Amino acid sequence: MYAWIFRHLPGPLWARIIIALLLILLASYLLMEYVFPHFAHYSPFNTDVTIGN
Amino acid sequence: MAQPSNTPQGGQPLRLAAHILGEILLTLGFILLLFVGWQLWWTNLEADANQAQALESFSQELPAPSPEAPDYDPLNPSVTASPSYGQVYGAVYIPRLGENYARPLAEGVGSDVLDTLGLGHYPQSQNPGQYGNLALAGHRQTNGAVLDQIDSLQTGDKIYIRTAEGYYTYTVYQSSIVLPHQVEVIAPNPDQPDQPLEEANRRLLTLTSCHPRYGDTERYIVHAEFSSWQPNQAGPPQEITHLIP
Numbered sequence: 001m002y003a004w005i006f007r008h009l010p011g012p013l014w015a016r017i018i019i020a021l022l023l024i025l026l027a028s029y030l031l032m033e034y035v036f037p038h039f040a041h042y043s044p045f046n047t048d049v050t051i052g053n
Numbered sequence: 054m055a056q057p058s059n060t061p062q063g064g065q066p067l068r069l070a071a072h073i074l075g076e077i078l079l080t081l082g083f084i085l086l087l088f089v090g091w092q093l094w095w096t097n098l099e100a101d102a103n104q105a106q107a108l109e110s111f112s113q114e115l116p117a118p119s120p121e122a123p124d125y126d127p128l129n130p131s132v133t134a135s136p137s138y139g140q141v142y143g144a145v146y147i148p149r150l151g152e153n154y155a156r157p158l159a160e161g162v163g164s165d166v167l168d169t170l171g172l173g174h175y176p177q178s179q180n181p182g183q184y185g186n187l188a189l190a191g192h193r194q195t196n197g198a199v200l201d202q203i204d205s206l207q208t209g210d211k212i213y214i215r216t217a218e219g220y221y222t223y224t225v226y227q228s229s230i231v232l233p234h235q236v237e238v239i240a241p242n243p244d245q246p247d248q249p250l251e252e253a254n255r256r257l258l259t260l261t262s263c264h265p266r267y268g269d270t271e272r273y274i275v276h277a278e279f280s281s282w283q284p285n286q287a288g289p290p291q292e293i294t295h296l297i298p
Contacts, residue, residue: 001076031084032091045092047269049200049262050162050175050190052236 092195100197104171107141107157118288130182130282133216136160145172146213146293150202155296168196181214181221185241185253193262200262206275213293219284223258223277230271238274
């Protein structure tokens, strides 16, 4: 899939590398902003800090 | 143009399946790493920005120091009333945790408060300046990591709390590690958990956070006792002057 996407990006090689990196950054941002907050509950780091609750 | 040799060809279903599975696993691995990075880094950036903003809007409403400060008794503080859930009503300064350490104090210990606003006040505990126990909770990791260095607090360290009623200075006298169900540490008198609030004769402050770092099987507890108080008009205590706008 990734090879297919890379082959279908427009422009010369350097442009495709830059576009690919931008796509990865965009996907990461969308994950962090909209997806991960719904799963924070399951994270081992997001720990309970209160007593007795 | 020749196909790269690792591209699946027709008639090789097994190879195609392995290729797809490989990409899925790589993607999942990347997402998991990103999730860890998000938890330990991004949530701190977001919470720090949130908390800085909350502190700023809180401080703006407070009376500035004035040369005609009213007479006051440092050992007889006026008590701050607790506000409604989720409201920021104070600032906490702990020089041991950083020269510029300043975090908002908000009402409640639900994750919505602790994840965005900093230190949360247990609603069933007492208020700043009141006899009994002012109990606060804060994250050790993630979401601002407000009490990351809680284990560095030592006996004699000062904890300053500023509210609309003034500056309260508490002095650390004990640290301990307890189990999550040991609610006596936030009782009005942790040494005698059965003592009713009316008989409490010390003004205490208790910080709770998780322990160990990156885990929550235990709780790290710091107890401090009230030392002094001064109204906002009298200006901040010497040690935190540089933090007051």
